[in-house]
Amino acid sequence: MPRARWRAIAAPGASRVSLAGVEPKGHETVPPARYTEASLVKRLEEDGIGRPSTYAPTIETIQRRGYVFRQGKALVPSFTAFGGHQLAARPFQRVRGPRFTARMEDLLDAISNGELDHVQFLRDFYFAAVTRARASGTR
Secondary structure, three states, rough: OOOOOOOEEEEOOOEEEOOOOOOOOOOOOOOOOOEEEHHHHHHHHHHOOOOOOOOOOHHHHHOOOOOOEEEEEEEEEEEHHHHHHHHHHHHHHHHHOHHHHHHHHHHHHOOOOOOOHHHHHHHHHHHHHHHHHHHHHOO
């Protein structure tokens, strides 16, 4: 490989600097691994979302609605999934995400076990949302 000639570079009012050499290096980034059915179920369990009886129907639903498609064993998100995420991200910020979902499941369990009154829960949930909407100037 022929040796490149380098010339000195100087910024106005600064001392001269010369470049001793440049060595090109290859670098490739690797995207994060896609979820498989097994890894998605593991993540749902870690986040406290769902139950074993709901995992298969959930995965079937997101595929049937076109939110993901299979590529080998991987579940690859579709443009529909990305678009839906972007549309819901801001207006539904409070009622989305794993923490909200896990908490809602706990509350619904408490209602079904008779530990929480369903009418009072609905009142609290609805009127809290209305109050927040009025405070932010939206309907």
